[in-house]
Amino acid sequence: MLSLGIAIVLISSCLFVPSSNPHLLSSQSISTPQTNNMDNSIDFELIDVGYNPLTAGFEPEPKIIVFRNQQEWKNFWSSFSFLDVNLNEQKFPVPAVNFEQKMVIGLTSGSRSTGGYSVQIDRIEQVQTPTPQWLIHYTEIIPGENCIVTQQPTTPTVFILTKNTSAGIQLSKQKLTSRC
Numbered sequence: 001m002l003s004l005g006i007a008i009v010l011i012s013s014c015l016f017v018p019s020s021n022p023h024l025l026s027s028q029s030i031s032t033p034q035t036n037n038m039d040n041s042i043d044f045e046l047i048d049v050g051y052n053p054l055t056a057g058f059e060p061e062p063k064i065i066v067f068r069n070q071q072e073w074k075n076f077w078s079s080f081s082f083l084d085v086n087l088n089e090q091k092f093p094v095p096a097v098n099f100e101q102k103m104v105i106g107l108t109s110g111s112r113s114t115g116g117y118s119v120q121i122d123r124i125e126q127v128q129t130p131t132p133q134w135l136i137h138y139t140e141i142i143p144g145e146n147c148i149v150t151q152q153p154t155t156p157t158v159f160i161l162t163k164n165t166s167a168g169i170q171l172s173k174q175k176l177t178s179r180c
Contacts, residue, residue, distance in 0.1 A: 044160040047095050050156075051117075052080060058153075059108055068099060095161075099164075107138060107171075111155040114143070115149045117140065117154055117156045118140075119138060119140050119141070120138065121160055122138060122139055123137045134165065135169075138172070140175050147178055
């Protein structure tokens with residue numbers, strides 16, 4: 001019985017690792033454009049975090065999907081379901097969005113062959129280029145070599161709500177490795 005309790009503690013310790021967690025082993029920034037300061041920060045609100053693909057199929061690379069109207073958002077969100085405790089298929093309610101003022105951005109860090117991965121958006125800023133651009137700084141947390149993970153493929157995703165813009169979107173990725 002004691003070994004079952006230890007196994008549960010070990011597994012649960014690897015399920016979620018926030019970016020400020022002391023169990024993070026290393027950090028690696030990837031393709032970070034030069035920016036000036038935080039004066040150009042764009043506010044956003046977290047809608048949902050998940051581990052399902054943004055689209056059908058395997059997404060090998062980071063991907064963004066922008067939703068600017070209710071019909072696209074509803075069609076996309078309604079395409080997902082989950083099984084309840086009785087194994088009945090259930091739909092998630094579509095989060096309400098005022099698309100006259102806001103838009104939804106979905107980000108995936110890409111599909112992975114196992115569990116233990118997660119993604120979070122750290123900040124968004126407007127960058128100075130010839131055309132308006134937003135730079136989304138995000139962190140992908142990857143399991144360390146000693147982590148116990150599920151053997152099910154996963155696609156870490158995050159959905160945020162932010163003000164409407166026609167600006168292009170660029171990504172700046174940071175990787176953190178969890179020690180578990």
